[in-house]
Amino acid sequence: MISNKAKYAFRALLAIAAAPVGEAITSAEIARRYTIPHKFLEQILLDLKKAGILDSRRGKSGGYVMLRPADTVSFGEVLRIFEGPLAPLPCLSRQSYRRCEDCVSEANCEIRREFGRSYDASRQVLDARTIGDALTNTPFGTPLPLDDRRAG
Amino acid sequence: MISNKAKYAFRALLAIAAAPVGEAITSAEIARRYTIPHKFLEQILLDLKKAGILDSRRGKSGGYVMLRPADTVSFGEVLRIFEGPLAPLPCLSRQSYRRCEDCVSEANCEIRREFGRSYDASRQVLDARTIGDALTNTPFGTPLPLDDRRAG
DNA sequence: CTAAATGCCTACTTACAAGATAGGGAATGA
């Protein structure tokens, strides 16, 4: 199961990306719409801003807007911000590889091999599908700019 | 990341399944071979026994053997024993479905739709590949008896 | 100019689960 934090982040991103261009959405509005604890959501939006995904304006008529286009923000990228590496085993993560402590031979590890298959399959979806796709029903398979095809 | 508990379970199952037929492997032997805390491993093996996957003999020359053939025990089944539902969202689990609390419309939920894709992809691997496959390098795609194609 | 609205930042709390550790009971076979 993904964390509430991540799920709230997706709710927020989808709401912000769906807004008319240039129109900022406040954290209070999102919190109200999805019954998310407001202060908790604020932290999440802040994380998304620090990650370079959102931009914000303060004061009256402030709020959040997309910094990058929604179709360059993949589900995998967002998930990694809040959950860390998505790999089922440390030895399968490309971003933060770590050898398993009880590992005898990585090359011959059946567990690694089988979970590698599974991880590949799910990563292929998560890193390919974007917030923009999700909103516009872009058919699955549409390629992404290379920069956004990172692994975790 | 999967839990240590689950990983240890796979180590143990693979070791037991790889042993000559009828030959029991002790928990101590597995613990030693993979540097797994012995008492911790005992609990895990007990869980696998209660799940009907392993059988055991006590006393001298005791140990564990497979109760069911290794090629009927899928990675997904084992994982569910130790991790609970594998679904990334409660509303995607077939075994223990739960509506998301912040859900407005399940049918129109973009998060559910996208994670559904990803989950399908990984489940297809985890529920198809078995301990037996992993040991014998059975090519991916070999079908399983229907009983073992359960979802979580 | 100022006050309300909004985002920004940090500290804290609470509940639960992972990952063991510990101790002993029960069966088995040499």
Place this chain on the structure above:
DNA sequence: TCATTCCCTATCTTGTAAGTAGGCATTTAG
């Protein structure tokens, strides 16, 4: 009969999720 093995339950420690809380900083409408 006793060493060996599995069986069962309780306890501990640590970390993290999920949220609460309080206040500062910035912007802009009035």
